[in-house]
Amino acid sequence: MTEKTERDHVSGTETTGHEWDGIKELDTPLPRWWLYIFYASIVAAVIYWVLMPAWPMVNGYTHGVLNWSDRRNVAAEVQTLEASRAPMFARLASASTADLARDPELQEFARAAGESAFGDNCQTCHGAGGAGAPGYPVLADDVWLWGGSLDEIEHTIRVGIRSGHPDARMSQMPAFGRDHMLSAAQIGDVTEYVISLSAARDRLHPNAQSAARGAQIYLEQCAVCHSATGAGDRTVGAPSLVDDVWLYGGSREEIRRQVELGRNGVMPTWERRFDDGTIRALAYYVHQMGGGEADQAALAPATSTPVLDQDQGQQSGANVTP
Amino acid sequence: MAKITLIDRRGSDDQHGIEAEAVNSKAARELYTKRQQIYPKLAHGFFRNLKWAAMVVLLAIYYITPWIRWDRGIDRPDQAVLIDFEGRRFFFFFIELWPQEVYYIVGLLVLASFGIFLSSALFGRVWCGYACPQTVWTDLYIYIERWIEGDRNERMRLAKAPLSLDKARKKVAKHTLWLLIAAATGGAWVFYFGDAPTLFREIFTGHADPSVYLFVGLLTFTTYALAGTMREQVCTYMCPWPRIQAAMTDQHALSVTYRGDRGEPRGPHKKGESWEGRGDCIDCHQCVAVCPQGIDIRDGDQLECINCALCIDACDEIMEKVGRPKGLIAYDTHVNVEKRQRGEPAKIHLVRSRTVLYAVLMVLVGAIMTYALATRSTLDLNVIRDRSPPFVRLADGGMRNDYALKLINMAPRVRRVRITVSGLDGAHLISNGHQVDANGAIEVDTQSDGVANVRVHVAAPSNVGPGSHPMRFTITDTETGEQAESASAFFAGAAP
Structure with a gap:
């Protein structure tokens, strides 16, 4: 290189020799701090290759001397988390309804665990927050087919409804239309009568004559399960017909269709899928959605006061005892 | 130069x-x-x-x-x-x-x-x-x-x-x-x-x-x-x-x-x-x-x-x-x-x-x-209305809404507060875990220098019209009478 480099007289920096319309480009060196960080990055990269999983190979990849694995770490963390929750689940599984009622910590755990399990397993049919869907009962209201106490709800979750479980909750609404048990006119009459029994009469205005004809058919065909007054029977999961809550829809047509088709919903048994603690948590979560009913033994008011008093008692006791 | x-x-x-x-x-x-x-x-x-x-x-x-x-x-x-x-x-x-x-x-x-x-x-x-x-x-x-x-x-x-x-x-x-x-x-x-x-x-x-x-x-x-x-x-x-x-x-x-x-x-x-x-x-x-x-x-x-x-x-x-x-x-x-x-x-x-x-x-x-x-104030109340379900129709034809209450107690001691609702005719508190007293109020303990979460339900009779009705929650310290309020709403379904 015999070519003499040119220096800019203001900055004292060499030029690259390039020139455009009299403008020359300075060959300004990289800032030193930048250059050092660049070199340091290269060094860090090489160290990383050695320590951590880095290069894809034909079969697998380089594992690195630290043997790091995010997958394994996550699995370990999940295991730690599950282990840390295990005692609470065990406590929940062995707690009686009364125990649960006076233990706010356990309630909070049950609610959280129940909400999580509900979201993963129940929400698809029963809706978020137990909002329900046509054919899938609303769990947040105070209308229960098979009973709304904590024990009853837990039992339903355990055995399911028409689930094939030996102890499953079982009953069958006949398909009066499809199986030609009643004529179309008779079904129309009984539909009018059912509407006249229910709170829906104010909005659907049943035909009085038709309803009167339907009354006789109701007593013969329906009253066995739904009772003469239409109050329903929880032992067989027969819904009350006096309120204005309808599993398969509350319009005249929808009520009629249920008499015709007698749809019977299925809820799976969850006993084999969940441990006792999770089932208890689910039952608690559903129970506290708003419509939960008291058990035979009435729920004691849950306040933190008794628990707190115990703590204080223990503390003062510890202070007194030498 | x-x-x-x-x-x-x-x-x-x-x-x-x-x-x-x-x-x-x-x-x-x-x-x-x-x-x-x-x-x-x-x-x-x-x-x-x-x-x-x-x-x-x-x-x-x-x-x-x-x-x-x-x-x-x-x-x-x-x-x-x-x-x-x-x-x-x-x-x-x-x-x-x-x-x-x-x-x-x-x-x-x-x-x-x-x-x-x-x-x-x-x-x-x-x-x-x-x-x-x-x-x-x-x-x-x-x-x-x-x-x-x-x-x-x-x-x-x-x-x-x-x-x-x-x-x-x-x-x-x-x-x-x-x-x-x-x-x-x-x-x-x-x-x-x-x-x-x-x-x-x-x-x-x-x-x-x-x-x-x-x-x-x-x-x-x-x-x-x-x-x-x-x-x-x-x-x-x-x-x-x-x-x-x-x-x-x-x-x-x-x-x-x-x-x-x-x-x-x-x-x-x-x-x-x-x-x-x-x-x-x-x-x-x-x-x-x-x-x-x-x-x-x-x-x-x-x-x-x-x-x-x-x-x-x-x-x-x-x-x-x-x-x-x-x-x-x-x-x-x-x-x-x-x-x-x-x-x-x-x-x-x-x-x-x-x-x-x-x-x-x-x-x-x-x-x-x-x-x-x-x-x-050392007492504060936040009310979060549940949105799923937005409302629940009850067997008696009434409506129910659910609320998560956060009782914020900044005092370094447990305080007992009374929760009440007002502003909507016939609306009353329901609770699964807490007893509702004769005045329709629920008494709960707050946490010392902490936030206590309480879930309550409010039911309104069947004659409550559709739409959103303003209402408010109040908590009152049972000892000092200190109060905190929070405005909320009761939703009774969309108007037909």
Whole structure:
């Protein structure tokens, strides 16, 4: 290189020799701090290759001397988390309804665990927050087919409804239309009568004559399960017909269709899928959605006061005892 | 432009003069020059002492504050000043703030802003000169440097000397001390965020959280870099305050000023010579030698000047020696310098409309904050209406809505509160776990200094029309009667 480099007289920096319309480009060196960080990055990269999983190979990849694995770490963390929750689940599984009622910590755990399990397993049919869907009962209201106490709800979750479980909750609404048990006119009459029994009469205005004809058919065909007054029977999961809550829809047509088709919903048994603690948590979560009913033994008011008093008692006791 | 060179011209027969180049002077400033190391000479005098005092007090506040204890009862942090991220609390002696009370911090920042506006309107960059951490730590670092390497001339000589055992020893000692101070600075910082004695033990036993070491390391690095090696560059290039300062100050604000009216024409002066027909400035460059920013104050107000007033001390010392009145460089205004040049009387206007306004605003904001703090409620209620399901139709034809209540109790004791609803005819509380009393109220315990979550349901009779109905929840302390309210709504389905 015999070519003499040119220096800019203001900055004292060499030029690259390039020139455009009299403008020359300075060959300004990289800032030193930048250059050092660049070199340091290269060094860090090489160290990383050695320590951590880095290069894809034909079969697998380089594992690195630290043997790091995010997958394994996550699995370990999940295991730690599950282990840390295990005692609470065990406590929940062995707690009686009364125990649960006076233990706010356990309630909070049950609610959280129940909400999580509900979201993963129940929400698809029963809706978020137990909002329900046509054919899938609303769990947040105070209308229960098979009973709304904590024990009853837990039992339903355990055995399911028409689930094939030996102890499953079982009953069958006949398909009066499809199986030609009643004529179309008779079904129309009984539909009018059912509407006249229910709170829906104010909005659907049943035909009085038709309803009167339907009354006789109701007593013969329906009253066995739904009772003469239409109050329903929880032992067989027969819904009350006096309120204005309808599993398969509350319009005249929808009520009629249920008499015709007698749809019977299925809820799976969850006993084999969940441990006792999770089932208890689910039952608690559903129970506290708003419509939960008291058990035979009435729920004691849950306040933190008794628990707190115990703590204080223990503390003062510890202070007194030498 | 001339290339800056440090020419050793010591030994001139000037009585007091020394050769000191203002490396950042206007004339010397070039776009492409590399940074010139500044070797500030030790000044003696009132302002130097004031700065020493400010340094000691401010460093003491910084390092000691986390160690002050303040008893708040059992199981409560006993650190007087603590930013507890984990517990989401800010403790300041008798004050305890929750995250949602961040407006007190905003108020404090507003107060600090007006404070700095006021101080700027009165005394210019007094913050920069005395109280800014950059100034304080740089001062401390220069003190260490001077202690190990000697004053200005010795340091310059050492810098130019070839590497020797002595030089290496001095450099190592200096940087070690700097790093120790830097580490202590970072260490003290983390103590504000955790229990200081515990954290102190953990740090030295290696049990502290990695984030603690990270922050100590980070602040060690920044302290060492900013105060040790970057110094005046931080003020000149990095800090926005000099720019903001330009907007905050006015011609009446006092700042460190060279009184050109008295000083010019400058020139060397020999003992016994007449002072007639010449200025008081003997061009001794002492003001330049002591300047940590590397400027010549005689060039007038400059961006680089942090108003540390050390040149005042340096000049006063010289004026005393040559028998002229002190105050050739002093806190003054440019307006006054011009007035005196025209032969008019100079006057200092500290009470001006803007200073009065700032002061009034400070008092106002301070009063509002004090009032707000003194009367703040320790009970609060947040209501979150469940949206899925948006409403539930009940067997009796009524409607039900569900609510999650957050009972916020800022008092350090469990308080029992009564929950009631109002504002919607026929609406009443339902609860799974809690008993509703004859008045339709639910009594629950709050958490001590915490948030209790309570889920309640509200049912309204069947005649409640569709749409959204406003209603409100109230909690009442059963002992003190203190109340907190929260507006909410009852939704009864969309209108058909």
